[in-house]
Amino acid sequence: MATLTVNRPPQGGFCFENCKRNGLIEGEANKVGCSLPSARKTGTTICGVVFKDGIVLGADTRATEGMIVADKNCSKIHYISPNIYCCGAGTAADTEMTTQIISSNLELHALSTGRLPRVATANRMLKQMLFRYQGYIGAALVLGGVDCNGPHLYSIYPHGSTDKLPYVTMGSGSLAAMAVFEDRYKPDMEEEEAKGLVRDAIAAGIFNDLGSGSNIDLCVITKGKVDYLRPHDEANKKGVRTGDYKYKRGTTGVLTKVVTPLHLEVVEENIQTMDTS
Amino acid sequence: MAAVASMFPMQQRVSAQNDLIPEWMREEVSTGTTIMAVEYDGGVVIGADSRTTTGAYIANRVTDKLTPIHERIFCCRSGSAADTQAIAEVVAYQLGFHSIELDEPPLVETAAHLFKASCYRYREELTAGILVAGWDRRRGGQVYCVPIGGMLVRQPVSVGGSGSTYIYGFMDSNYKPNMTKEQCLELTASALTLAMERDGSSGGVVRLASISESGVERRVILGNQLPKIVSTH
Numbered sequence: 001m002a003t004l005t006v007n008r009p010p011q012g013g014f015c016f017e018n019c020k021r022n023g024l025i026e027g028e029a030n031k032v033g034c035s036l037p038s039a040r041k042t043g044t045t046i047c048g049v050v051f052k053d054g055i056v057l058g059a060d061t062r063a064t065e066g067m068i069v070a071d072k073n074c075s076k077i078h079y080i081s082p083n084i085y086c087c088g089a090g091t092a093a094d095t096e097m098t099t100q101i102i103s104s105n106l107e108l109h110a111l112s113t114g115r116l117p118r119v120a121t122a123n124r125m126l127k128q129m130l131f132r133y134q135g136y137i138g139a140a141l142v143l144g145g146v147d148c149n150g151p152h153l154y155s156i157y158p159h160g161s162t163d164k165l166p167y168v169t170m171g172s173g174s175l176a177a178m179a180v181f182e183d184r185y186k187p188d189m190e191e192e193e194a195k196g197l198v199r200d201a202i203a204a205g206i207f208n209d210l211g212s213g214s215n216i217d218l219c220v221i222t223k224g225k226v227d228y229l230r231p232h233d234e235a236n237k238k239g240v241r242t243g244d245y246k247y248k249r250g251t252t253g254v255l256t257k258v259v260t261p262l263h264l265e266v267v268e269e270n271i272q273t274m275d276t277s
Numbered sequence: 278m279a280a281v282a283s284m285f286p287m288q289q290r291v292s293a294q295n296d297l298i299p300e301w302m303r304e305e306v307s308t309g310t311t312i313m314a315v316e317y318d319g320g321v322v323i324g325a326d327s328r329t330t331t332g333a334y335i336a337n338r339v340t341d342k343l344t345p346i347h348e349r350i351f352c353c354r355s356g357s358a359a360d361t362q363a364i365a366e367v368v369a370y371q372l373g374f375h376s377i378e379l380d381e382p383p384l385v386e387t388a389a390h391l392f393k394a395s396c397y398r399y400r401e402e403l404t405a406g407i408l409v410a411g412w413d414r415r416r417g418g419q420v421y422c423v424p425i426g427g428m429l430v431r432q433p434v435s436v437g438g439s440g441s442t443y444i445y446g447f448m449d450s451n452y453k454p455n456m457t458k459e460q461c462l463e464l465t466a467s468a469l470t471l472a473m474e475r476d477g478s479s480g481g482v483v484r485l486a487s488i489s490e491s492g493v494e495r496r497v498i499l500g501n502q503l504p505k506i507v508s509t510h
Contacts, residue, residue, distance in 0.1 A: 124366075131363045134402075155336075161306045161358030163329070163337045175334065 016136060043211020045173030046076060046087035047201045048144045049185065050166045051194035054151045054222035055144035058198035059087045060173070060206050061231070062213035069213070075230065077219045081106050081117045082226070084145030085219050086126075089171035090158060091138035098139045102126055119145040119152040123162055131160025140170045146223050173205025173212040180204045191220065199233055206235055306331050309478020311440030311469055312342060312353035314410040314420040315452070315461045316433045320489030321410040321418040322458065324465035325353050326440065326473050327481030338481045343495075347372050349488050350388045350411030355438035356425065357404040364395050364405055385411040389421035389429055397427025406437045412488050436468065440476030444468045458487055462496075463504075470503045 029035060043064045048057045059076035062069055078086045078099035084106075088095025102125045110117045123143055130137055141156040155168035167185050169177040180201040189197070195218060205212045215231035312325045325342035328335055342354045344365045350372070354361035368391045376383045389409040396405055409421040422428075422435045434452050436444060447468055456464070466483055473479045483498040 127359075127362070131359055135359075157306045157331070157336070157359065159306060159357065159359035161329075161362050163340065165337065165339070 014133070014137075043173070043209070043213075044076065044089040044171030045169070045177050045202050045205025045209060045212040046089050046142050046171050047169040047174070047177045047181065047198060047205075048087065048142045048153045048155075048167065049181070049189075049194050049198055050144075050151050050153050051189040051191060053191065054146045054220065055153055056191075056194045056198045057085055057087050057142060057144050057219040057221070058202045058232075059217050060202055060212040061215045061217060062206075062211070063092055064211055072214050073231075075217065077217055077228070077230075079103060080122050080143070080145070081110065083116055083147060083221065084119055084122050084143070085221060085226070085228075086122070086144070087142040087170070089140040089142075089174075094137045094139040095141065098126065098129065098137060099141070102129070116147060118147040118149065119143065119154065123152075123154045123156065123164075126156050127160045127162050129160075130156065130158060135159040142168050142170050144219075144221060146221050151221070169201065169205075171205070171212065173202075173209035176204040176208040177201035191222075195220065195232075203233070203235055306336055306358040309440070309476065310342065310355040310438030311444070311472035311476060311479040312355050312406075312408055312437045313441075313465050313468055314353060314408045314435050315456070315465060316410075316418045316420050317456055317458050317461045319418060320412050320458065320487060321420055322461040322465050322485065322487045323351055323353055323408070323410045324469050324483060324485045326438075326469055326479040327484060328473075328479055329358055330478055335480075340481070341484060343484055343486050345369075345493075346388050346409070347376065347383055347411070349382065349413065349490075349493065350385055350409070351486060351488060351493070352388075352392065353408040353410070353437065355406040360403045360405045361407065364392065364403070364407070367395060368392055382413060384413045384415060385409065385419040385421065386413075386416070386431075389423060389431075392421075392423045393427055393429040396423055396425075400425075400427045408435055408437050410488065412490060414490075418489070436472075438472075438479065440469075440472035440479035443475040444472045447471055458489075462487065466498055467504050467506060471506060473503075474506075 043062060044060060046059045048055060057077055061073045063071035063074040076087055078088055080086050080099060080103045086099050088099060102122060105125060106117045106122055126141060126143065130139060135158045138158050140158055143154045143156060145152060153168060154162050154164050155170055156162045166187065167181045169181065184197055198218060199216055202216045214236050216233040216235055218229040218232040220227040306329060309328055309330045310326060314321055314323045323343055327338060327340045329337040329340045344352050344354060346352050346365065346369045352365055354365060368388065371391050372383050372388050375387065392407050392409055396403060404425060406425050407423045409423060412418050419431060420435050421431050433454060434448065436448060451464060462485060465485060469483045482500060483503060485496040487494045
C-alpha cells in the first residue's frame with residue numbers, strides 16, 4: 001500500500017505555529033470578556049560593572065505574572081561557564097533555556113579547544129541564536145566574565161544586537177539603575193566599591209520599579225574565583241506580625257462534650273514492594 | 278516554512294498585560310544615526326555619531342558604528358542594530374575567507390558587493406543602511422553606498438541614517454571635489470555636529486576614521502570639543 005506521508009527531515013528548534021492559534025483564541029476570549037494567562041516575565045532589574053580585577057553582576061529576585069508576583073526569590077544570574085555568568089531579563093523561560101543551551105554548547109566547545117571559554121565566544125553564540133529567532137525569544141541579557149584577555153561585559157538585546165561597555169543595565173528597572181551608574185561609576189574601582197555601586201543600582205530598580213523587588217543577588221567574577229552571593233542583601237524582609245489572632249485554650253467555655261468513636265474495618269491489606277534497583 | 282512566514286504580520290505579543298514592560302523595552306534597538314563617508318586622493322574619511330536607541334531610551338551613548346570588515350575596509354552602520362551587526366559579521370567572515378583564498382588584500386568593491394548580496398536577498402526582512410568605505414591598491418580610496426533595499430552605487434561622498442536628511446543642503450554647498458584629508462575630516466566633523474544638533478536619534482560623540490595605504494587612524498571628538506557652528510540658539 002502506498003502511503004501519503006512525505007518523508008520530511010526532522011525540524012529542530014522551536015515551533016511558533018501555535019502563536020496564530022493563540023491570537024484567534026484571545027480574540028474569542030476578549031469577546032466573552034476574559035483574558036488569556038500571560039507568560040511569566042521577570043520584570044527585573046539586572047546590571048553589571050567592570051572593576052579593576054573583574055566583573056560584578058547584580059540582579060533583583062522578583063518574577064511577575066502580569067501584576068502578581070509569581071516567585072519572590074527567583075535566581076536571575078545564570079551559569080554559563082566557570083568564568084562566565086549571565087543575568088537574564090524578559091521572558092523567564094526564554095532566558096533560562098537560552099543560557100542553558102549556550103552553556104552546554106560552550107562546554108563542548110571548551111573541550112574541543114582545550115581552553116577556558118572566552119566571553120566573546122559566549123556573546124557570539126548568544127547573539128547569533130537570538131538573531132536567528134528575530135526577537136521572538138524575549139531574552140535581554142547581561143553577560144559578564146573574566147578570560148585570558150581580562151574582564152569583559154556585554155549587553156545582549158532580544159533581536160540580537162550587542163554592546164560591549166564598562167557598565168550596563170537591562171530590564172524594566174534599567175533606567176533607575178542606569179541613573180545610579182551614570183552618577184557614580186568610575187573606571188578601575190576596587191571590589192568593595194563596585195559591589196556597593198551594583199547593590200545601590202539594583203536597589204534603585206527594586207524601590208522605584210514595580211516589576212522589580214525582593215532581594216539583591218550579586219555575582220563577583222575575578223580571575224580564578226567566583227563569589228555567587230545569593231542573597232547579598234535582603235532588601236525586603238517579610239515583616240513580623242505584631243499581633244496574634246489566636247485565642248488561648250479556655251477562652252470559650254465548654255458546656256457539653258460527646259465522644260463518638262468511629263468503627264473502621266480493615267477490608268483488605270495489600271503490600272507491594274517497589275523495585276528500586 | 279509557510280506557517281512561519283504567515284506569522285510575520287503578528288508582531289504584537291499575545292498578552293495585553295504589558296504594564297510592567299515599558300514601551301522602550303519592547304522596541305527593537307536601532308542605530309538612529311548619522312553616518313558619512315568622503316573620498317580623498319589617497320584614501321577615505323568616515324564618520325558617525327554614537328547613539329543607539331530603543332524607542333526613546335538611549336541604550337548606548339558611546340556606540341562605535343564604524344565597524345572594521347578588513348584591515349583597510351570599514352563599514353558605517355545605520356538602521357537596526359541587530360541586523361547591521363549580523364550582516365557585518367557575516368561579510369567580515371566571507372571577506373576574510375576570500376582574502377585568504379586570493380592571498381592578497383581584498384578590494385573595497387568586493388566588500389560592497391558582499392554587503393549588497395545579503396541586503397538585497399533579504400531585503401524584506403532587514404532594515405540596514407550601510408556605507409562601505411576603504412582603500413585598496415587598484416582604485417585607492419572608495420565609498421560605496423548600500424541603502425535599505427540593497428542598491429549599490431559608488432559615490433565620492435555619501436551620508437546616511439536618520440540625521441542625514443538635515444545635512445543634504447550643507448553637503449551640497451560645502452563639498453568640493455579634490456579636498457585634502459584634513460579638509461575632509463573637518464567637513465565630516467562639522468556635518469555630523471550639525472546633524473546631531475537637529476536629529477533626536479543622533480548624538481553622543483563624533484567618531485572619525487581615516488583609511489589610507491599607511492593604515493587606519495581613529496579619532497573621537499567628545500561633546501564639548503565639537504566644532505562651534507554659529508546657529509540660531
